[in-house]
Amino acid sequence: MTTVAADPKTVLEQYDAVRSYTETLAAPLSHEDQTAQSMADVSPTKWHRAHVTWFFETFVLADHEAGFAPFQDTYWFLFNSYYESLGPRYARPERGVITRPGAHDVGVYRRNVDDRLRDLVAGLDDGTLHKLRPTLELGFHHEQQHQELLLMDIKHVLSRNPLQPAYAGEPRPRCEPDELGWVDVEGGLVEVGHDGDGFAFDNEQPRHRQWLEPYRIADRLVTNAEWLEFMADGGYERHELWLSDGWGRVRSEGWQAPLYWTQHDGTWFEHTLHGTWPVNPGLPVSHVSCYEADAYATWAGKRLPTEAEWEHAVVADGQADAVHSAGNLADRQSFHPAPASAAPAGGRIRQVYGDCWEWTSSAYLPYPGFHPPAGAIGEYNGKFMSDQMVLRGGCALTPPGHARATYRNFFPHGARWALTGVRLADGGAPTAGHRDTAVAG
Amino acid sequence: MTTVAADPKTVLEQYDAVRSYTETLAAPLSHEDQTAQSMADVSPTKWHRAHVTWFFETFVLADHEAGFAPFQDTYWFLFNSYYESLGPRYARPERGVITRPGAHDVGVYRRNVDDRLRDLVAGLDDGTLHKLRPTLELGFHHEQQHQELLLMDIKHVLSRNPLQPAYAGEPRPRCEPDELGWVDVEGGLVEVGHDGDGFAFDNEQPRHRQWLEPYRIADRLVTNAEWLEFMADGGYERHELWLSDGWGRVRSEGWQAPLYWTQHDGTWFEHTLHGTWPVNPGLPVSHVSCYEADAYATWAGKRLPTEAEWEHAVVADGQADAVHSAGNLADRQSFHPAPASAAPAGGRIRQVYGDCWEWTSSAYLPYPGFHPPAGAIGEYNGKFMSDQMVLRGGCALTPPGHARATYRNFFPHGARWALTGVRLADGGAPTAGHRDTAVAG
């Protein structure tokens, strides 16, 4: 879904593909499943289905449909997520109280907007379509983001149920970790950020220069087996491994393992979208916070990569585009990270896009020269640039074609319900030698 | 439903009547409606439907069914409300997160327990049935309590939805208040509490003597019209009318009117189970806390009755049994308090059972000599005897035959989501004369 086509027919095929994938993801869920909200960060499935529809109604139909009127005035209020410019909105932590419209009614709303949008696009002249393309494109990518969130959120909802329900699919067979390798990267004055060809969110731009000392990056993610070693070595009991706020969370929330792990009779089990199963040693560890990722790296004598190091290494490795890791993506129907395939002879970076969003050591801040677009659309990314950390890559729940090397995902330090994992880095320190270098400026 | 019959056939007819009324009440609600929990005090509809079933499974089947096994082990945990003796239970404020079993599955559970209970009762000899009758009877009254709660709870859930949805039925036509009359009661050494004939909860016993000075009691409830006068006279702005904790709630929660009232363009509207309608002046005010009831009484230069005064007056008025006020009860399908009918010539007390639970000035405390029964059943009432106030009568949501003059309902001082109203009292102060009385003891 990197670029929206130029002709109405292809645009509408792309639209239908995105829209129907949302409904496919919701299909295994009962009306009750689609209604519940298990914490403020989580939204009900039917809210996701309605909100992405509201996005097209608000940002496409409202401006371009002749004689536009909202499908329902109240939906305008109910399904606005966080756009202050569009007026008051229903309180986020209360989304689970909204039983009507029900899941069925949301389907009616979706079809209504689909019909109207198809009518609109089919009748557009080339110039208007060209003007509308960026908004349509944003709507497609926006809906893909919510497809991923829908799965993360329902995973959390189901995890709170003592019946241990499953969403769909089968767990991966037990596997052992493949050996960890390291990829050396030279660094220097590199460029990071999106160059503007094809779709990218505003926060990936502008492309700009950054200086990197030589470093190396792990060729696969940290595994459950390795995480069990960390735990066995007192990882959750040794304050010296932790950031102060992270240690505070360990104590106040009783963290002893990743979010969805529970121990029965000495064995660790993991809640997944496929039900609850023994922790699989060869899979990447998932649902750890940035505090945990950082503590693990400290314990391992390593560190997390910066977002620039991550992006530069992946691009240099020829994986700028998510389509390159199709192996994992095709496998996505299992909704769980896959084991690292055997390391290729050339030493390439594995598990880049289809397994876990990877915590970096970079705070989510604007790139030099960043300016959000004007209007409500400008609230999309920029206003969240405080107290969050950047994650790179993609995960087993990311829709096909949604990820790329410059993509900047972000969550707070303590978030655990997203499908997050850990890749280590090393090196990157200034060498003694550079002190003699003449400094510009 | 005052007494359970002695023969299996009639017992099962009574069982079926109670059980099917629950399903009748749930019928207008979608699966989504039945899932939501709008605050910790509120339970989802399908939770009520399952919990009352669990009650029969736990307290009847578990002890008497040959080869008993629970329908589902996890239900044991999910649908226990507050019985500590029965082990750990699912956290009350999290009931809205449980999407499975869904509304349909709860129906399956209900039918399973119904079938098993019918098999059990049909095969009982007279002696065992006799022994089982108190528990069955408690189960019937327990389910009736939850029928009332189910309606109070879904009313709250729907009130949070900006779509202003209705549950069912039609609003009452606009009416004006009938004149308020007073009934004089002589008092003296009276008896209060249930005498043990027919069903009563443990907390209504033992019947005991209490001294009452002469007093009088209003012959109808306070109306919306009167409440609007209170508001117009600064009722919610004058601290001197309020208990200190009540004034604290007025300030911290911004109370300006009863719970479900909202003002649009100068007119007050009320959310009801029939949708949102202009406040109807002739109906009793409802959904006010005990703090508000007390402030109103202070403003009116009156007071709330004690529970003994209420009970004694109603019994003396010949209305010991709810069946006497059939006029209101037949009308209950409207799920809203009714206007006071014209005052009868003889000056009887009106609106006793079928309109609003009536706040008294009595704290919910054990009667002299009260002892809860042994075992888990003993947790039914006694352990809640702190920081709650007694309400008497019944309300438009109370199932037919459930109420009686000795019934002690109870809620915290600040509760507003129950269908509560206000009846005034006056007098009751010691007279100068009695100082000369020789005091016994």
Place this chain on the structure above:
Amino acid sequence: MTTVAADPKTVLEQYDAVRSYTETLAAPLSHEDQTAQSMADVSPTKWHRAHVTWFFETFVLADHEAGFAPFQDTYWFLFNSYYESLGPRYARPERGVITRPGAHDVGVYRRNVDDRLRDLVAGLDDGTLHKLRPTLELGFHHEQQHQELLLMDIKHVLSRNPLQPAYAGEPRPRCEPDELGWVDVEGGLVEVGHDGDGFAFDNEQPRHRQWLEPYRIADRLVTNAEWLEFMADGGYERHELWLSDGWGRVRSEGWQAPLYWTQHDGTWFEHTLHGTWPVNPGLPVSHVSCYEADAYATWAGKRLPTEAEWEHAVVADGQADAVHSAGNLADRQSFHPAPASAAPAGGRIRQVYGDCWEWTSSAYLPYPGFHPPAGAIGEYNGKFMSDQMVLRGGCALTPPGHARATYRNFFPHGARWALTGVRLADGGAPTAGHRDTAVAG
């Protein structure tokens, strides 16, 4: 201090006695001690010293001093406790932040008001003095209440300090419990409440009739030794002994013993105003909440007395006036409950006034016919009549002459920092016989 005298000279002697006792109590405390507030319920010592002064300035000087002007406008705001009628006031939980006026400045304020009040009273004619007497009297008793609170509060402040500081005095020598006896009381139609001779607070009135079935009351308080038995028998681990809200506090606050008890190497120690010492088995248990008192009574197969039972038994025992238990009162300089003296032959009630405030099973509610006085003074007692329990008697911190049999102290169910204890009762249930009695009214 039961009655204020009729002549200025004696009035001022009474005034000086009350006022100087406050300063005597504050004398052992450093300026830092007098400043801290350890929780919202606790007030700093220097705040108490200033607030009681503000009371005389506000309710006596402001209305009667010629050319009255407050000592400092801001003090008016700072030292108002809870009188809404007197305008906004400084937030209670923030009292510990007020470092100025300091302890020395508060002394200056006290002397200024003392001088002005002496000038005023000395110059009053008989008629005006007569009119002023009730307010002066209230001011004396108000200051005595704060003398008691000052000690309870500083006890809490010092308890939070790991240095285990003492206030003053010496601990009582170790002693063993005296045997518990029971006093039988006949009951009947008794009178309770203050009859208006001598000083009483508004909430002790009007005197009124109440019916009591025969009961008996313990002749001494529950001891530390008995409480240790309760603990050893799982008192804090058995939910069936507790009110539901009480059990909630046990779990959420981790109660395992009375407030000031800590265990070291298997021995229980108690923080007292004399420092931290091993728990003394023969002394009354103190600093337990009403929940704990109730759970203990349940465990012991007994109950707490109602306030009417307590008052009637004590009056019938000839101890209507605190001066009767001078034995304990003379001992008060030790600031700790005393052991029960040997039971007298006649079986009188011991430890009535000078040891611990005694929890009753009565909610703090208005007596029949109670009306608070008009104006700000009316906020003294009545507005707190919700969600509190009545305590009777007095304690080792109560100033001499302050207590009496009709005195109604009150605290919330969960309060533990007040010097509270437990006296058991039994009987009081209606007897089968009375069912045949013709009921009046």
Place this chain on the structure above:
Amino acid sequence: MTTVAADPKTVLEQYDAVRSYTETLAAPLSHEDQTAQSMADVSPTKWHRAHVTWFFETFVLADHEAGFAPFQDTYWFLFNSYYESLGPRYARPERGVITRPGAHDVGVYRRNVDDRLRDLVAGLDDGTLHKLRPTLELGFHHEQQHQELLLMDIKHVLSRNPLQPAYAGEPRPRCEPDELGWVDVEGGLVEVGHDGDGFAFDNEQPRHRQWLEPYRIADRLVTNAEWLEFMADGGYERHELWLSDGWGRVRSEGWQAPLYWTQHDGTWFEHTLHGTWPVNPGLPVSHVSCYEADAYATWAGKRLPTEAEWEHAVVADGQADAVHSAGNLADRQSFHPAPASAAPAGGRIRQVYGDCWEWTSSAYLPYPGFHPPAGAIGEYNGKFMSDQMVLRGGCALTPPGHARATYRNFFPHGARWALTGVRLADGGAPTAGHRDTAVAG
């Protein structure tokens, strides 16, 4: 205080100078003032005085004094700030409850440690002194940090008092803002961080290379006059100027102006250490959070500088060392930011060290290659590297000689009680041209 001397005599002169300055700062405060804690972030004055003493006792005496024993075991527990490695410690938000040791006792503790440390240092051979120097040096700078905090904290304590008390000194005379100028900086591959000559905290190291595009930086801080324009233009009402979390704070905490501003009769007043005075238009705005600084910059069409931009510009301007801005430092006894002096002909950067800590747009994260030292000392800076922002420069409360260009101060985004201000930056965006540049790596 940049470097500790090599001979015992000079070292002890330096020690005495630092230590006596703390006592000088505490001198105007009463014992009550020194005891209060107005929020969890604030510590009582006497706690600061004791904690810095504990630091020398713990990190110097404990390891080097023959026959070392702590002055008081409990002080070890009471005056540990956050060193997990040194065992449990008294809860930070409870520091205001500790009335003993009092202010006088803390002085005794200080003199005891001073005497012992002087004895120790006087007797050291050169080698041991050399080994001890880094710890002594850290102790000096640590005490200086607490000198600054002591003033920020007491300012907050006094601000909560309606008496509007002053600490000391006189307010600055009213002045008007000087014109704002801009300093252009070329950027390029620059070096930032401390090079290890002279004292620096661990977090300022290692010195490393960073790429900067050309930018410009304001030559003075934003003034109160400019902030009033921002307010008049709806700065606190326009969501589009704010980060999402910042807007949340504006709404939830009711921010309408900087922390210590209050409006009376249309005029804004500011609480300062010299009392409450009308806002002085020519002084730098102070006590604004990073959210406010960011919103202001957005409103002004500018941005905050990164920490690298700030440091590089200041060093390039020849102000690497705080001693260069002696003009302001000499003026520090007024404890309030000074107006910007007239801009020098050469266009140098003004108000660098002695006015307000300046928010940057950089998150507080480790420099490439940063490793905290081993042991408890390693907890000094590194463990706080999450969810905080870097501030640069120094402020009117910073002790003489404490600041330098590489110094990294840090506070959370929402902190307002520190003496913080705003300097704008501009430019720094990648230019179109660089796309053609061959990229290294």
